[in-house]
Amino acid sequence: MSGFTGYIQLVYVLVAALFVIGLHLMNSPATARRGNQVALTGMVIAVIATLVLLIHDGTVTAAGWTVIIVGSLLGSAVGLWAARTVQMTAMPQLVSAFNSVGGGAAALVAIYGYYEAEARGAVLGTTSVFTVLDVLIGSVTFSGSIIAAGKLQGWIGGQPIIFRGSRLLNVTLAVVAIGTAAFMLTTASLPALFIVVLAALGFGVLMVLPIGGADMPVVISLLNAFTGTAVAMAGFVIGNWALIVAGALVGASGGILTKLMADAMNRSLTNIIMGGFGTGDSVVAVGGAADAHVRSIAADDAAIQLAYASKVIIVPGYGLAAAQAQHGVAELATLLEDRGIEVSYAIHPVAGRMPGHMNVLLAEANVPYPLLKEMEEINPEFGRADVALVIGANDVTNPAARRPGNEISGMPILDVDQARSIIVVKRSMGHGYAGLENELYFDPKTSMYFADAKKAMAQLTAAVKTLVA
Amino acid sequence: MSTALLTDLTIFILALLVGIEVIGKVPATLHTPLMSATNAIHGIVLVGAMLIGVSAHNVVGYVLAFVASFFASANVVGGYAVTGRMLKMFRRKAPEQSAPEQNPALNGHKGLRGMLSRAGKVQP
Numbered sequence: 001m002s003g004f005t006g007y008i009q010l011v012y013v014l015v016a017a018l019f020v021i022g023l024h025l026m027n028s029p030a031t032a033r034r035g036n037q038v039a040l041t042g043m044v045i046a047v048i049a050t051l052v053l054l055i056h057d058g059t060v061t062a063a064g065w066t067v068i069i070v071g072s073l074l075g076s077a078v079g080l081w082a083a084r085t086v087q088m089t090a091m092p093q094l095v096s097a098f099n100s101v102g103g104g105a106a107a108l109v110a111i112y113g114y115y116e117a118e119a120r121g122a123v124l125g126t127t128s129v130f131t132v133l134d135v136l137i138g139s140v141t142f143s144g145s146i147i148a149a150g151k152l153q154g155w156i157g158g159q160p161i162i163f164r165g166s167r168l169l170n171v172t173l174a175v176v177a178i179g180t181a182a183f184m185l186t187t188a189s190l191p192a193l194f195i196v197v198l199a200a201l202g203f204g205v206l207m208v209l210p211i212g213g214a215d216m217p218v219v220i221s222l223l224n225a226f227t228g229t230a231v232a233m234a235g236f237v238i239g240n241w242a243l244i245v246a247g248a249l250v251g252a253s254g255g256i257l258t259k260l261m262a263d264a265m266n267r268s269l270t271n272i273i274m275g276g277f278g279t280g281d282s283v284v285a286v287g288g289a290a291d292a293h294v295r296s297i298a299a300d301d302a303a304i305q306l307a308y309a310s311k312v313i314i315v316p317g318y319g320l321a322a323a324q325a326q327h328g329v330a331e332l333a334t335l336l337e338d339r340g341i342e343v344s345y346a347i348h349p350v351a352g353r354m355p356g357h358m359n360v361l362l363a364e365a366n367v368p369y370p371l372l373k374e375m376e377e378i379n380p381e382f383g384r385a386d387v388a389l390v391i392g393a394n395d396v397t398n399p400a401a402r403r404p405g406n407e408i409s410g411m412p413i414l415d416v417d418q419a420r421s422i423i424v425v426k427r428s429m430g431h432g433y434a435g436l437e438n439e440l441y442f443d444p445k446t447s448m449y450f451a452d453a454k455k456a457m458a459q460l461t462a463a464v465k466t467l468v469a
Numbered sequence: 470m471s472t473a474l475l476t477d478l479t480i481f482i483l484a485l486l487v488g489i490e491v492i493g494k495v496p497a498t499l500h501t502p503l504m505s506a507t508n509a510i511h512g513i514v515l516v517g518a519m520l521i522g523v524s525a526h527n528v529v530g531y532v533l534a535f536v537a538s539f540f541a542s543a544n545v546v547g548g549y550a551v552t553g554r555m556l557k558m559f560r561r562k563a564p565e566q567s568a569p570e571q572n573p574a575l576n577g578h579k580g581l582r583g584m585l586s587r588a589g590k591v592q593p
Contacts, residue, residue: 027494029559050516064522071538079547098508101540108537109517231511245484246513252488253507356500363558
C-alpha cells in the first residue's frame with residue numbers, strides 16, 4: 001500500500017467508525033437524529049476522500065468523470081425527491097426500493113470488476129469468490145426488492161403468487177446460478193457472468209412472488225440483510241474497509257430484524273420463504289366459536305365506556321394504517337387525555353408492513369413516543385386497563401395463540417383479553433391473515449364497533465365530545 | 470490466502486459482531502428509522518461505483534459506472550433524507566403549535582391539545 005492510498009484508507013477507517021457511532025446513537029429517540037447526522041458526516045467524508053483519490057490517480061477520463069458526476073447528480077435528485085414526497089404509509093416500499101438500488105449498485109461493482117479482470121486477461125485470485133458472491137447476492141436483492149416494493153405499492157397482487165412449476169423453476173434457477181458461478185471462479189468467461197446475472201435476477205423475482213402481504217416485514221428485513229452482505233462483498237472486491245464495515249453493519253441489522261419479525265409471527269424463515277400462510281384458504285374453525293354470540297355497540301355507548309375510563313390502551317394494527325386513521329386515533333386519544341385519562345398505545349412488533357412501521361405512523365400523527373409501548377412492556381398493563389380499544393388489529397390479539405393446535409399457536413400476542421372491557425373497531429367479521437376466527441370477538445367483555453377505522457374514529461370523537469360537553 | 474484478504478475478513482467478522490451488539494440495543498420504536506438509516510449507510514457502495522471510473526475506458530465501463538453511481542447516490546441521499554424526516558417526527562411531548570409535518574387537513578386537532586393536563590402524564 002503506497003503512502004497516499006494508505007492515508008485514504010485511514011480516512012475510510014474513520015468513516016467506518018462514524019457509521020458505528022451513528023448507529024449506536026440510534027438506541028434512543030432522543031439521540032437518533034444526531035446519529036443519522038453522524039452517519040451522514042461519515043458518508044460525506046467517504047465521498048470526498050474518494051474524489052481526492054480519483055483526482056490523485058489521474059486515470060479517470062473526461063467521459064468517466066461525466067458519467068460519474070451526471071449519474072450521481074441524477075440519482076441524488078431522484079432519491080431526494082422520493083424521500084421528500086413519500087407518504088409514511090408507503091415507507092416500506094421506499095425502503096425496499098433503496099434496498100434494490102443498493103444491491104444493484106453492489107452487483108454492478110462486482111460485474112465491472114469481473115469484466116475488467118477478464119478484459120485484462122488477469123488471473124482470478126481469491127477475491128473472485130467475493131466477486132461472484134457479490135454478483136449473486138446483489139442481483140437477487142435487486143430483483144427481489146423490486147417485486148417486494150411492487151407488492152407493497154399494489155402494482156403486483158399482495159397475495160402469494162404461485163403457478164404450476166414455480167418452485168421447480170426456482171430451484172432450477174438457483175442451481176444454474178450457483179453452478180455457473182462456480183464455473184466463473186475457475187474460468188474467466190463473460191457469457192458465464194451473463195448467465196449468473198440473469199439466473200440470479202430470475203431467482204429474486206420467484207423468491208418474493210409467493211410471499212404474502214402479512215409476511216412483508218420479514219421479507220424487507222431479509223432483503224436489507226442481503227443488500228448489506230452484497231455491499232460487504234463489494235468491499236472485498238475493491239479492497240475497501242468502509243464498504244466492508246458498512247455492509248457488515250447493515251447485514252447484522254437486517255439479520256437481527258429478520259429474526260425479530262419471524263419470532264413475532266412465530267414462523268420460521270423457511271416457512272415464510274416457502275409461502276402458503278396468508279393465502280386465506282386454510283380456514284380452521286376454532287372449537288365452539290362459530291355459534292358464539294357477538295355483541296355490537298353504538299358510538300354513544302362506546303363513548304361512555306371511553307370517557308369514564310381511567311386507563312385506556314389503544315391497540316393499532318395494519319387496518320388502521322390502511323384506512324389512514326392514525327390522525328383520527330391521535331385526536332380521540334388527545335380528547336381522552338384532556339379528561340385526565342391515561343392513554344397508551346400497545347404496538348405489536350409486526351403491526352404494519354415493516355419493523356417499527358406503526359410507531360412512525362403514530363409519530364407522524366404527533367403521538368409522543370413515550371406513549372408508544374412495546375409488547376413486553378404493555379402486556380402486564382392490560383389487567384389494569386378499563387378499556388382496550390382495538391383498531392384494525394386481528395391475529396395479534398387472538399387468545400387462541402396461547403393454545404396449541406391452530407395456525408397461530410405460540411405466536412406472541414398482546415394480552416388484550418385481560419382488559420376489563422374491549423372495544424374492537426372493525427369493518428366486518430372477516431378473518432385476519434391466518435384465516436382464523438378471532439376468539440377475542442366472542443369474549444363477553446368484547447363489543448364490536450363495525451365501521452371503517454377512519455370513520456369510526458371521527459364518530460367516536462364526536463360522541464365523546466357530545467357526552468362531555 | 471493473502472494478508473490483505475485475511476485483514477479484510479477479520480474486519481468483516483469484527484464489524485458483524487459490533488453490528489449485532491449495537492443494533493441489538495435499538496428499541497422497537499425506532500426500527501423503521503433504523504432500517505432506513507442502515508439503508509443510507511449501505512449507500513457507501515457509491516465509493517465502489519466511483520472507483521469504477523479509474524479503469525473504465527470503454528462504453529461498457531461508462532454505462533456500468535453511470536448506472537452504479539445513479540443507484541448508489543439515490544440510495545445515499547434518499548436514505549439520509551427520509552431517515553431525517555422520520556426522526557424529526559419522534560417527539561417526547563406533543564407539539565402545541567408546530568407546523569404539521571405533511572398534510573394540514575389531517576392535523577386539525579391541534580387546538581385540542583391541553584399541555585397542562587398532558588405534562589403530568591408524559592413521563593420521560
